[in-house]
Amino acid sequence: MKRLSQEQFERAVNFIFTNARPLDRRVLEYHFFNGEKSAVLNELMKYQNKDGGVGKGIEPDIQSVESSPIATSVAMQYAREVQASWQHPFVKKAMKYFTDTYNYYHNWPLKMPHMNNFPHADWWHFNEHESQFEVNPGAEIVGYYHTYPQIIPEDLLPTFHDHVFQHLENRSTPIEFHEALCYLRLAEEIPDPGKTMIVDVLREWARDIVTLDPSKWGGYCAKPLWLAPTPNSPLYNVLEDVISLNLDYEIEHQQEDGSWVPFWEWGQYRDVWENKAKKEWQGALTVKTLYTLKNYERLEVTST
Template sequence: MRTLSLQKYRRAADFVSNHARLVDQRLFEYYFYNGSSEAVLEALIPYQNEDGGIGRGIEPDLRTQASTPIATSVALQYARKVGASWKHPFIQKAMAYLHDVYRQYGFWPLKIPEINDVPHAEWWHFTSQADTFEVNPGAEIIGYFHAYPQVLEADLFSIWHEQIFTWLEGDGPLEMHDALCFLRLAELMPQPGKSQILDALRPHIRSTVTRDPMKWSSYCAKPLWFAPTPDSPFASLLEHSIRQNLDYEVCSQQPDGSWNPFWAWGQYEDVWETKAKKEWAGILTVKTLKTLADYKRIEGLVPEKK
């Protein structure tokens, strides 16, 4: 079993402090130095637009200033990690935006035309407007309405639940981002729906997660993405692969203390190299350190309990 030395942990902490975005610095402080949830939420506010939605590059591969449902879901991932309350204006405005988008489209589009106005990863390029429910980010967003139902003007959960279970009962493996959205939904969904989703996800996880360590250096569904903590619902299902993935991450730390993205845009190389790649390094370093700490893979370090 490989572990990260305290010296290498400190090198990673220095990288976060010196190079990560402010929101990722604040999340790191929340995890490891008893930082406040309010500080994380304050760092999210600059990404929020007048319409309440989130844009402005919170997702580094998607750099449009305009609000999008997917960028708003990314911001809400941060908010949920620190237990953000409905009372916070950031949450109220973000959820109102998602409600407005649903009223306009009847679902939450993954892509919008404004994406093409600025540099972006090739997979984010907008070609045509979707006209039906998209699991990514729709399933995840339904989870946020479970967490913050106060904004709803009518009970839409029966409609939404029919949509998500129709998807889960379909044939074939789930695409990894769809599977992650279902998993985030399950985290926020009350029983018995939570267990029903996890049970339906289980056979998909076996085929969606990439278990071959030789493939982890390229973009794929790493086991730790689906079980970032030992108490994750699928930690036991992926136990052997998780141990291997933890060893792999310990060995993947860069000399500057960071963990780098294992993908590239395929276009706009200057923006990728000078901005997005560096932002992702901060995000991944915080994420990896938290996971290594939770699995007790950092020597002599116990993260603060929240």
Template sequence: MKTLSLQRFRLAADFVHTHARLVDQRLFEYYFTNGSSEDVMEALVPYQNEDGGVGHGIEPDIRMKASSPIATSVALQYAKAVNAKGSHPFIQKAMNYLSSVYAESGFWPLKLKAMNNEPHAEWWHFTEPATTFEINPGAEILGYFHSYPQILEQDLFPIWHEQVFTYLEDAEKLDMHESLAYMRLSQMMPSPGKNQLIDMIKPHIRKVVTTDPSKWGAYCAKPLWFAPNPESPFFPMFEESVIKNLDYEIATQDKNGAWSPSWEWKQYGDVWESQARKDWQGELTVKTLRYLASYNRIEGLNSSSEGAV
């Protein structure tokens, strides 16, 4: 069993403090140096627009300044990671934005036409509008409405629950991003629906996770994505693979201390190299350190990370 030496941890920390975005620096401090939740939330503010939604590259592969549901969900992942209260102005504005998008569209579209106007990864290129409820990001966003209840014009939860459960019942196989959306929903959904949802998504997650270490160098769903800490309900499904995944992450740390994305853009190469790739390195480095801390894989460091994705 490999462990990350304290020297290599410090090298990663130095990379974060030198190259990562402020929000990822603050998240690192929250988990490893007694930083505050409020500092993380303050670092999110520049990404929020007047409409309450989030943009400005918080999702590094989408450089669009305007708001989108997917970028707003990414920002709320940070808020959940630091246990921010629903009364926080940032969260209130973000949830109001998500409510307004649903009121206008009847769901939360994954891709927006405006994404094409600014640099973006080719998989974010808009071609035609969606017309029905999209599980990614809809299932995850439903989770935020459970975590941060809003005053809605009508009780939409029965409608939303029917949509996510019906889709799950009819789906032969979820893709990795749909599976992640369901996993995040399961983290926020109250009982008894929580346990029902976990049981229903387990077979799908078993299919979508790549357990072969030889394939982890490519873009795929790694075991740690679904078992970020030993308390995850999905950890028992992948215990052996998680141990190998932790060893793999330790072995593949870059010489500069970072962990780098396994993907790259085929367009806007200058923006990828100068901005997006560096943003991803910062985010992935903090996330990987949280995984390692959750499983006590950093020498001389007590586990201080909750390991939430």
């Protein structure tokens, strides 16, 4: 079993403090150096727009400054990571944006027209709005209404649940990777019996969703650790064998500069990808990888 050495850890930390976005630096400090959640939330608020939604490239593959449900859901992942209170202005405004967006579209569109006006990854190009409920990011967003019930429009919750569970029950093939991540984030927040229903389906399909072959992890795929980032993850037991391999793989694939690099790239706006988005992803992924290694006790570190 491999562990990340003290020297490797220090190289990663140095990379983050030198190259990562302030938001990701604050997250590193929160998890490893007794940083304050308020520092993370202060950085998060810089990405929030007047409508309460989030944009401004918080999701590096979407450089649009305007708000979108997907960018706002990414921001809420950060907020949940530091256990932000429902009373925090960022949370209140973001949740209002989710409600306003749903009332307008009757779902949370994955792609928005304004994404085309800014540099973006090929797969984020907008063509037309989906009229149906989209699990990504819809299921995840429903989870945030359970996290923050103090600001939930109660008359909408049964409708949200109908969307989520009808989609789950009507599936005849394994859930797509990103949809699985959204269902997992919902499962973290929703009480039983909904939690158990979701987890049971995901456990049944987990090994079909995940890319089990380590030789394919260098390309874009569903790495096991993305679906089970801690030993307490509901899918850990069904993926335990490949998770161990994935932990070894990540330790082996740390870059010389201390970072971990995205296993995807844009086919357009190459200058923005190389000079901005890729670097932003390196910072975020390096923090994420260090925290995952910490969760699995794969760090030989004495200073955390």
